[in-house]
Amino acid sequence: MSNMKTIYKVPSPIAKRDTSYCPGCTHGVAHRLIAELLEEMDLTKKTVIVWPVGCAVLGYYFIETDALEAAHGRACAMATGVKRVHPETFVLTYQGDGDIASIGIAETIHAAARGENITTVFINNGNYGMTGGQMAPTTLIGQVTTTSPYGRKPEMNGFPIHLPEMLATMDGPAYIARGALDNTQHILQAKKFLKKAFNTQLKGLGYALVELVSNCPTNWKMTPVESLERIRKEVLPVFPIGEFRVVKGVE
């Protein structure tokens, strides 16, 4: 007994309750990574998470910190309000692709342009999960959704938005990366990206965003395993993993 070592446990900020996520959804993985870092970096008690409108709308029930529920797309603006008047808080936004890259793209780009000292975790699941799988700004060309029933067509629906690549062209943001949650190796790498993003804020370096390529087994109409395979085969070639902007001092 005496030489037993804890190698796996529920991170302390994770609530002991069921989540509202579908079986096999990687929102849970993203939550775990955030919670692990909050615990490891001793941030839980100084954190305010601004939750989105989307599948993670009830996220404040699953990660136990002070929390706000933003209007659809407005998380970065709301987080700006918190951080400007209470710079000692650690402020996260957690947002889906529709939230951040469609209805809230102005709020996101301008928070990044201002170098707002907040951190965004962006879940790219390629559709509007909560409302039943409609086309999102990240829906791939040819992908069938409930509002692109013939597959996304460029001439009708335009092209997917690569948010990190866009933000990386600007001077404001300090750290911009994209990870993926489809396998263990990628998940561990994603955690490293998130840790850098958290540190970016702690060091006062400015805006940080990590996109996490995620699945949506329910609306993709796949088993969880199939959905993870689809990430590797179809999504990552279009939305590659990488660090797109890393200013001096980020680590």
Place this chain on the structure above:
Amino acid sequence: MGEKILMKGAEAIAEAAIKAGAMAFFGYPITPQNETPEYFSRRMPEVGRIFLQAESEVAAINMIYGAACTGTRVFASSSSPGISLMQEGFSYIANSNVPCVVANVMRGGPGLGDIAPAQGDYFQATKGGGHGDYHTIVIAPHTLQEEVDLVLKAFDLAEKYRIMVVLIVDGLLGQMMEPVEFKETVDVTKFKVPEWATVGQGDREDRIIITSLDLAPEGLEKMNLHLQEKYRKIEEQEVMVEEYRMDDAEYAITAFGTMARISKTTIELARSEGIKVGLIRPITVWPFPSKTIENRANQVKFFFDTELNAGQMIEDVKLALNGARPVYFYGKMGGIVPSAEEVLEEFKKHLGGQHE
């Protein structure tokens, strides 16, 4: 305590907010209130507070929302089209029970309208321009001094009830210059984070979630009942109204803001002709001074409502009277402000020759 300073309305409101302890301002340029954010942009750094020009009014109100959730005194100002964009935030702020103060320097509408003074946003302000059953306290000053005095009152009310307070002033008040006196400066070093605010859990026993969401209808009903209870209390306790020369009045004018100010001159003109008319001026247009109006129903022959719109507050006047007296109307739209003489002329049309 101070001497009188000659100031433009849009700047006076900013200084009043600073003296009232506004720790942050978020806004977006729009005429006729540009001098307000410009003034804040100069002054806030001087006093070590936050000024931020947002990318839109949508962003501005959500920054206000975020800052308000930390229990910080926050202020925003805009004008009609910008206030329309903010309505989403108004609704969320209402159901989140967080305090803030927003000024709407109303201009002509609808649409892009013009930049001249108007009162066409009365419905939006008092009936809830955003979605759901909510109210904000709505205050309508009619002079710069009153505006300056009411800014501090607005913050106090906002915090007392954890509600948004909207100051509706029209472009005329925003652009005119008048001597004002700032009576009180709030000591912001005494500010404490309120116990309901989200600034990180810290030493608190429980964490705090601020949300306008409850997916269970029973839960959301409870949130609504809480709001309605708060609104009833505000209606009972916070009505502000001025009755001007009403003691011996045989007729009552109802008007708010700039039209109330003009009506005071109209009343002097009328009285010099022997017509006994007074003014009932709602200072809070929500909560509306229904009782004050109702109480005068038996005293006056008719009510004459005048506004810079097609007739909006008149609906509340009629509701208060419930048919007890006729209510006539004179309004100008598009940013045209009538003279006191014009108002008198229109008023006299309803006298039926008695005073001709």
